[in-house]
Amino acid sequence: MKGNSYFARKLHSLLGIIPLGGFIVVHGLANYQAFERGPEGFAKGVGLINGLPLLPLLEVVMIYLPLLFHGIYGLYVAYQSNSNTGRFKYGRNWAFTAQRITGVITFVFVFWHVYQTRLQVYMGKITHEELGSTMHHIASSPVFFALYVIGVLAAVFHFSNGLWAFLISWGITIGPKAQRVSSYICMGVFVIVSALFILSLVAFRGDEFNEVASAAIALLGNIG
Amino acid sequence: MAETTAATKTVKFIISRQDTPESKPYTEEFEIPYRPNMNVISGLMEIQRNPLKADGTKTSPVCWDSNCLEEVCGACSMVINGKPRQACSALVDKLEQPIRLEPMRTFPVVRDLVINRERMFGALKKVKAWIPIDGTYDLGPGPRMAETKRQWAYELSKCMTCGVCLESCPNVNDRNSFIGPAAISQVRLFNAHPTGEMNKEERLEALMTDGGIEGCGNSQNCVRSCPKGIPLTTSIAAMNKDTTKHLFKKWLGM
Structure with a gap:
């Protein structure tokens, strides 16, 4: 790596929480509307996000660029580490290795998921109103459902454990007690955010999302 | 039998x-x-x-x-x-x-x-883990160190550069230039010293270069392996705080 790796690593740590960590939480809450309020609630959430001003610019600056930097530099960070969990069987050492493995899984998952959803909208194959039915088709397939659960758990673990490490890397939690307390809080974050995503995946399997889909297809058929 | x-x-x-x-x-x-x-x-x-x-x-x-x-x-x-x-x-x-x-x-x-543990001594040189008081005239007595501070600083001074923390660290390897936990803890020791403190920016800046403090991946094996029970992860986090503060002070020209 050219330049000073201190700044690159610091930026990598910051971007993982702001904006990417924040985005995961907002995304989880928006998806949860599918579980709490059904297709209308989810459509409202999607509509709210799509109603933001300067959306393409926000997406590029707040999501795609941070994601690319964090992802690609993260692969380099993972390449630079060994795993010695065989010799040092400590919880934190397992988390160190898991952070790198889940990072790579998340990297692949996020590309695939963005292709299946957001890029389809950009390519004009679906509209953002049809995202609910797109998700219904994905979640209804047992293989895709399992892969999504793995991808979501990896991403949320990576975020929660990364939050714990962020607090150390920026000098916020210093002593062992502060780090222990923050590890409990981050574990709580992992459980809650994972639940948001998994419950919404379960909700997407419901037939009501399919009905919306057929209604939309019928509507398109009428227009066509 | x-x-x-x-x-x-x-x-x-x-x-x-x-x-x-x-x-x-x-x-x-x-x-x-x-x-x-x-x-x-x-x-x-x-x-x-x-x-x-x-x-x-x-x-x-x-x-x-x-x-x-x-x-x-x-x-x-x-x-x-x-x-x-x-x-x-x-x-x-x-x-x-x-x-x-x-x-x-x-x-x-x-x-x-x-x-050959030479890389550890190289790391100590890199972070200037000493107090520069040599000169051509008597500098007089230095400032006093508070007893409460001396007690925790003494724990850090127990480091014998043995290399166990580097051996246990998953980020110390030939693909990574990380100097290891020992030298980072020595920066904390010398920056805590009332005379050593006068050159603390030099040591912090050394930690803010390639292979410096950014190399820590928080596996925390070092603190569990250190034979002298040195609170290495506390030292690393404290230096994370000091380098972060130094970074912002420099950007803001303070």
Whole structure:
């Protein structure tokens, strides 16, 4: 790596929480509307996000660029580490290795998921109103459902454990007690955010999302 | 019969050997007579006196490094039954047999169990782990250190540059330029000293370069492995705080 790796690593740590960590939480809450309020609630959430001003610019600056930097530099960070969990069987050492493995899984998952959803909208194959039915088709397939659960758990673990490490890397939690307390809080974050995503995946399997889909297809058929 | 077996009680060693820095490592087994209160060093001394392998064939004596024999110099660090530690304080009675000895391969192996820890001394030079008071005239007495501060700083001063924290760290390897936990903790020690504090920015800036504090991945193996119980992860987090503050102060021109 050219330049000073201190700044690159610091930026990598910051971007993982702001904006990417924040985005995961907002995304989880928006998806949860599918579980709490059904297709209308989810459509409202999607509509709210799509109603933001300067959306393409926000997406590029707040999501795609941070994601690319964090992802690609993260692969380099993972390449630079060994795993010695065989010799040092400590919880934190397992988390160190898991952070790198889940990072790579998340990297692949996020590309695939963005292709299946957001890029389809950009390519004009679906509209953002049809995202609910797109998700219904994905979640209804047992293989895709399992892969999504793995991808979501990896991403949320990576975020929660990364939050714990962020607090150390920026000098916020210093002593062992502060780090222990923050590890409990981050574990709580992992459980809650994972639940948001998994419950919404379960909700997407419901037939009501399919009905919306057929209604939309019928509507398109009428227009066509 | 029971008395005979007790009289011929032995200690088994499986030792990883390497003839030159470039040659391939191989293992040899040794079985030496047991004596009460043996440590790994006295076992190695016995092999040196009588270099016979367990099968009775002759071999060259095993090379190792040791000095103080009371766990304060760090020279005899090696991997004993999978864990890096000092051979002098590794008591045979408390070890599972056969006792497996390996060099700490994070460092270049010179021969058998002897390693070259030069990179650690290089790291201390990089972070300027000293207090510059040498000059052509008497600088007079320095500022006093508070007793409460001296007490925790003393814990950091116990570091003997043994290399166990680097051996346990997953980020100290040949793909990574990380200097390791020991030198970061020394920055905290010298920056805590009332006279050393006068040059604290120099040490922080050294930590803010390639292979500096950014190399820490928070596996926290170091603090669990340190034979002197130095709070290495607390030192790293404290230096994270100080380097972050220094970064913003520099950006804002303060």
